[in-house]
Amino acid sequence: MRIKDTDKSSFISDVSISDSSNMRESPDNSVQNNACSHKISDMLAKETDGKSYKAHKFSLDNLERPQLDYESNEIIWKKTAETIISKNHTDLTNESQNINEPLLTYFLDGSRRVFKVDDIAYKHGNRSVIYPIVAGQISVGCCKRQSKKMFPEKLKQEMVLSIPDIADSSGKSGFFQGITKKLNECDQLKRMKLEFSGLLPYSTRSDDNKKFEDKGVAKIQDRMIEREKDLVVELARENKLNQNNFLVKDGSLEYNPSKEDRQDIKKYQKFKNNYRWIIGVSKSFDPEICVDVNGKSNPGFIADLPLYHRTPVACYENERLGDIQFAVWYVRLRDKKRTRTPFDGIIKCEKILVTDSEIERGMESELVNLLSAHLIAERNPVCYGSDLRWANHIYPIYLTEQFVRSKFLATESFLHLF
Numbered sequence: 001m002r003i004k005d006t007d008k009s010s011f012i013s014d015v016s017i018s019d020s021s022n023m024r025e026s027p028d029n030s031v032q033n034n035a036c037s038h039k040i041s042d043m044l045a046k047e048t049d050g051k052s053y054k055a056h057k058f059s060l061d062n063l064e065r066p067q068l069d070y071e072s073n074e075i076i077w078k079k080t081a082e083t084i085i086s087k088n089h090t091d092l093t094n095e096s097q098n099i100n101e102p103l104l105t106y107f108l109d110g111s112r113r114v115f116k117v118d119d120i121a122y123k124h125g126n127r128s129v130i131y132p133i134v135a136g137q138i139s140v141g142c143c144k145r146q147s148k149k150m151f152p153e154k155l156k157q158e159m160v161l162s163i164p165d166i167a168d169s170s171g172k173s174g175f176f177q178g179i180t181k182k183l184n185e186c187d188q189l190k191r192m193k194l195e196f197s198g199l200l201p202y203s204t205r206s207d208d209n210k211k212f213e214d215k216g217v218a219k220i221q222d223r224m225i226e227r228e229k230d231l232v233v234e235l236a237r238e239n240k241l242n243q244n245n246f247l248v249k250d251g252s253l254e255y256n257p258s259k260e261d262r263q264d265i266k267k268y269q270k271f272k273n274n275y276r277w278i279i280g281v282s283k284s285f286d287p288e289i290c291v292d293v294n295g296k297s298n299p300g301f302i303a304d305l306p307l308y309h310r311t312p313v314a315c316y317e318n319e320r321l322g323d324i325q326f327a328v329w330y331v332r333l334r335d336k337k338r339t340r341t342p343f344d345g346i347i348k349c350e351k352i353l354v355t356d357s358e359i360e361r362g363m364e365s366e367l368v369n370l371l372s373a374h375l376i377a378e379r380n381p382v383c384y385g386s387d388l389r390w391a392n393h394i395y396p397i398y399l400t401e402q403f404v405r406s407k408f409l410a411t412e413s414f415l416h417l418f
Contacts, residue, residue: 040161040183041118045371047179048122048167053130054117057415058398060134060217061080081315081327081353081362083247088307093329095373096308102145103374106153106235107400109230110140113408114217118417122166124204131164132202134216137414140227141404142235142247144395150399151183155235156227158197159414160283162216165201172402176201188417189338194409199222229255232274241277248372249398253280253350270318272354273325280350283392287343290330303342310372313363325353327363331372333379345391347375 045052085283103274118133135386137159144153161183168175184195202215228249241247253275261271287299302311315331327350334345353359380393387393408414 002399005275007117027053030228039418040186041117041120043160044118044133044163044179045120045209047182047332048120048163049106049169050120050122050167051128053121054120055116057115057117057418059411060114060116060213063339064180065150067375068236076132077326078315079362080312081325082365082368083361083363086103089311090372091306091309092369092376093308095369096376099377102147102377103246103370104248104378104396105245106142106144106240107150107250107396108140108142108228108247109250109397110224110251111402111404111408112139112220112224113137113411113414114220115411116213118395119307120163120167122169123353124166129166130203131214132213132214133168134162135414135418136160136162136217136220136223137408138220138224138227139404140224141400141407142231143400143403145396146350150396150403154231154402155404155407156228157222159194159409160198160200160223161196162219163204164204164212166204168201186362190283192413199392211249225255225297232278236274238346243277245277247278247395248375248397249278249280250401251280252280253278253326253352254321257324262322265337268322272352275352276354281375281394281397282348282350283389285343285348301347302325303336305330305346307335308376310368313365313368315362325359325366327351327353327358329368329372331375333376333394339391340388347392347394349375
């Protein structure tokens with residue numbers, strides 16, 4: 001698709017996404033008439049000694065989602081994380097209007113669609129307990145800008161099922177892998193050239209006060225994050241990221257290092273090095289955890305950001321992520337007079353502090369200004385109607401998001417599998 005830029009202030013005058021032939025299109029809805037002799041839910045119940053109740057199928061994306069860990073009280077604000085210490089907002093109007101060559105080259109976004117597809121009962125002692133089965137589609141993609149056009153760079157897609165851990169009554173190793181293989185033998189999946197990449201067991205403990213549906217969704221969300229991390233590793237391994245080609249990741253960078261990464265110093269440093277040329281940009285954030293230069297909660301300081309200004313950079317750690325330090329700051333893309341709330345039009349920016357110099361002194365203020373000015377120049381040039389996030393979008397991320405979501409299997413075809 002080709003989208004014309006109608007905002008003279010944006011340096012992108014003509015942006016398009018040209019789809020490549022190796023990207024799989026969603027199968028036509030007509031294939032759903034070719035029914036398999038057994039639905040996936042029936043096969044799953046049979047292979048796990050459960051009883052399917054043929055429950056109503058519905059989307060879980062519009063329901064209340066599990067609370068994200070990075071919005072908890074584990075965040076520790078430490079100090080200023082830039083070389084020039086300031087207590088005031090920084091004006092970037094001139095810098096954002098005088099950009100010739102874009103510094104931001106790659107754009108990454110991940111998306112998932114999750115559905116409750118069945119209720120299956122399993123024996124728990126002398127009684128049967130009914131648990132939800134959650135199915136999900138995952139799509140993670142990266143687009144590259146070249147000569148003011150956007151092209152698909154990488155795409156990772158998966159179909160997964162999240163089921164209760166009690167489904168494996170034997171406790172044998174490889175049980176869920178074996179069930180996945182049997183499900184993929186379904187004729188309908190073969191005709192549609194689809195397969196499930198795995199079964200993700202969620203905990204059936206009831207002492208944590210979490211809904212089973214939320215646990216299933218959280219497992220699929222974690223799987224999507226792992227695919228995002230895999231894509232970042234591939235880009236870093238291929239040396240596509242450098243000081244002239246940054247990657248913008250939609251959302252937070254608070255990826256949890258693996259246990260193996262933590263235990264090996266070299267692997268841990270390599271994990272951080274993969275994110276040297278990456279910034280995370282969040283369209284939404286919790287204003288209560290916004291802090292001023294003194295590390296005190298001050299959401300008003302963020303809300304009062306003038307147009308095309310940024311806040312000072314703060315450094316924080318999250319105990320869950322070990323000793324990784326993050327630089328975080330906020331940038332206003334839109335005049336608050338034209339938005340619904342004081343926080344509309346503001347994006348949260350993150351960068352992992354990788355080098356010893358960054359950890360000791362913080363980011364170079366000149367680099368912070370440069371990245372912020374480029375993000376301002378990338379702001380969405382038009383309002384996309386019903387999308388209430390328009391004020392917080394940056395244009396290439398919006399296009400990447402549309403590309404990623406266009407690769408989902410149609411909802412009717414997906415639910416028909418069950």
